[in-house]
Amino acid sequence: MALEYTEEKLNSLDKETIIQLFLSQQEQLKRIDHNLQLVLEQVADLKRHRFGSSSEKHEPDEQISFMEMDGKIVFFNEPEAVADEETGETSETVPRRKPKKKQGKREEDLEGLPVVMVEHSMTEAELEGLFGKEGWKQLPDEVYRRYGFTPAKVEVEEHHVKVYAGKKTDEIVKSPHPECLLRGSLVSPSLEAAIMNAKYVNAVPLYRQEQEFERYGLHISRQNMANWTIQCADRYLAVLYDYLHEKMYDYHVMQADETPVLVNRDGRPAGSKSY
Template identity: 60%
Template sequence: MCFNEAEVTIETKYVIEPELEEVRPKAYKRRKSSGKRDADLKDLPVEIIMHELTSEELKERLGDKWKRLPDEVYKRLTFHPAEFKVEEHHVAVYAGNDNETIIRGKRPVDLLRNSLVTPSLEAAIMNSKYVNAIPLYRLEQEFLRNDVVLSRQVMANWTIKCGERYLSLLYDKLHKVTLTHFDRHEELVLY
């Protein structure tokens, strides 16, 4: 014998459904906090742009008698996209009187020798790729919009070489510190 327990336990009497009543929340008006915009912009450089009328315009519109009231001030936030600048290094080369000794002026150490990449450029590439999750092909397109030709293969090679050359040292040090930490505390508690 097969039966449905839910059907057995239900009463057969007619059940009146409750009426639905629409409930509306009271109108809520958010109050703007005063001074937030100024606080958000306080650490940014400010360029003041004056919009004044010439004395001829004032005379034409107001006559000879007028006074200046306090300025109406409003703020706008401008954004200037990436700015690229080529650094052209000129290293002085000197030859001794014997024509056998050649010396060069001191120059900064390159991130990758004989490469265009600078620390700021590689940092921007790594930040875009690993922090902002922008694929290299989109970064390549962004550079092209700024008239900078950098292929994704070149950027990938720079990132790999810098990772091996500089970040692997940090990784090795952190790995070593972690292992010595666990050696001192032989118990490893897993949660």
């Protein structure tokens, strides 16, 4: 604890003692100023790490420092501010060059897409009102191209299969027609393909697909979609699955993802990771 001096004690001290006391307190103030500088820098650094952007670049208002200039304590936001003030140099900003567009990119993007021509014209009466009778001629069209997008639509395919019977025989004949994926089910090849593509290519869960169909006014439960997918996989994709399964054994090395599973009886403690 620092020693406190009263006015009486100071009056009783000689000149040499007062001088030494003043010098020691001056040195102590320097140490306090130095420690305060370190504390301010640490607080600013902690603030930057906690609230600042995840970059190593220091913004001008994120670091605090001060120094003595002409007998005065002057605060600066950055050490570079002192250097700029001393040297008088100003940093020149280099203008950012705008990248050049690739020539022919638009034509390349539109290549292969069907084109629907939409004409915008004026009637004969409108033209005669502007230019007079036969007072106009037609110039080459201005062409604007835009992407047109048609959202998914839902419709009911109602198949009417004609049935014929002989007048003199009991023979009944049906017109040729495509077989159903699942007899008695409302699922069609296009619908099941859309469900599989969304689930296994775009990683859209069945419950989100159910919500999307609801917005189209189509009531399909996730349970129906799951049953359709399982049955179609068993009936139509099992052949491909079995072929790939046999093909795997032709390779000398096989890879698998390291997905941990729960194994209860493998002689190890409970909670051990198994693959």
